[in-house]
Amino acid sequence: MPTEHSSLITAPPGGVWTDDVGVITGALELRTGCSDDGEVRVTVRYEEADEWYAVRGGTGRLHDPADAEVLHSVLVAVLHRPES
Template sequence: MEKLSTIFTATHGVMTKEVGVISGELELLTTCDESGDLTLAITYAGAAEWYTLPGEDYYLNDPSDHGVVHRMLATVLERP
């Protein structure tokens, strides 16, 4: 199972299932297993409590695309 993490600044916020919109310095964590199942989590940078992004059942046809998808998500979540 591969885990990737990126810290970024979300000036306009990111929606979470648990607490609504969070903003500021955030950390995105994506995890992909060998079958392509993808999980997405986000937290305030340095915090212990993780939140989930809206949506369910994320899946990659090719698990080797995990890095590209992770970078794309981090970039989209950071944009103003």
């Protein structure tokens, strides 16, 4: 069964690069989706917006689709940079 993980983040300095609109900054929602065969797609949108954007380099394949949750956690740890 396909899985999807989503988290609210604050973009790091320099923002998050997307294939669709370039850099986006500020309060964002990060989504990691994974199909049954392990194909991963990472997308992002402005918090509470309707349109999702593909994160640059955010596609690939996992050996085990169960690892999608771990991948999402790592991406959140890297990209979530709230101001101190």
